[in-house]
Amino acid sequence: MNSLAVVEREAVASAVEVTEDELTVSLVDGRRVSVPLVWYPRLSHATQIEREKYELIGRGTGIHWPLIDEDLSVSGILKGNPSYESEKSLKAWLDERGPIQSR
Numbered sequence: 001m002n003s004l005a006v007v008e009r010e011a012v013a014s015a016v017e018v019t020e021d022e023l024t025v026s027l028v029d030g031r032r033v034s035v036p037l038v039w040y041p042r043l044s045h046a047t048q049i050e051r052e053k054y055e056l057i058g059r060g061t062g063i064h065w066p067l068i069d070e071d072l073s074v075s076g077i078l079k080g081n082p083s084y085e086s087e088k089s090l091k092a093w094l095d096e097r098g099p100i101q102s103r
Helices: 041-045 048-052 074-079 087-097
Strands: 013-018 022-027 032-036 055-057 062-065 070-073
Touching: 013 048, 013 055, 022 074, 032 074, 041 087, 070 074
Parallel strands: none
Antiparallel strands: 013 022, 022 032, 055 062, 062 070
16 A cells, blocks of 8 residues: 655754865765855854864754854755845855854
8 A cells, every 4th residue: 555645854963074165064864965154254263173063053954153153944945945144144144253263
């Protein structure tokens, strides 16, 4: 018997990697998804140390970078949603940070 009912499972991250160009999220089901880092300006402007310090939140349904106050949902990444932070908010954050000496 076939069922037309589709049960959607929530995407759950197991690991995150941020390079100079990409954000890559490994999922518990074995998939890996990579998106351009420029989609997330705070991550793009962060140092490598700030990028490496992340926490999986919501049992892996979200990712939080405490040093730069950035939160992303795994489902949003899978949907191809870039950051929706306003230019005004980003500028205020960059001004608050001041010049970053090393990346």
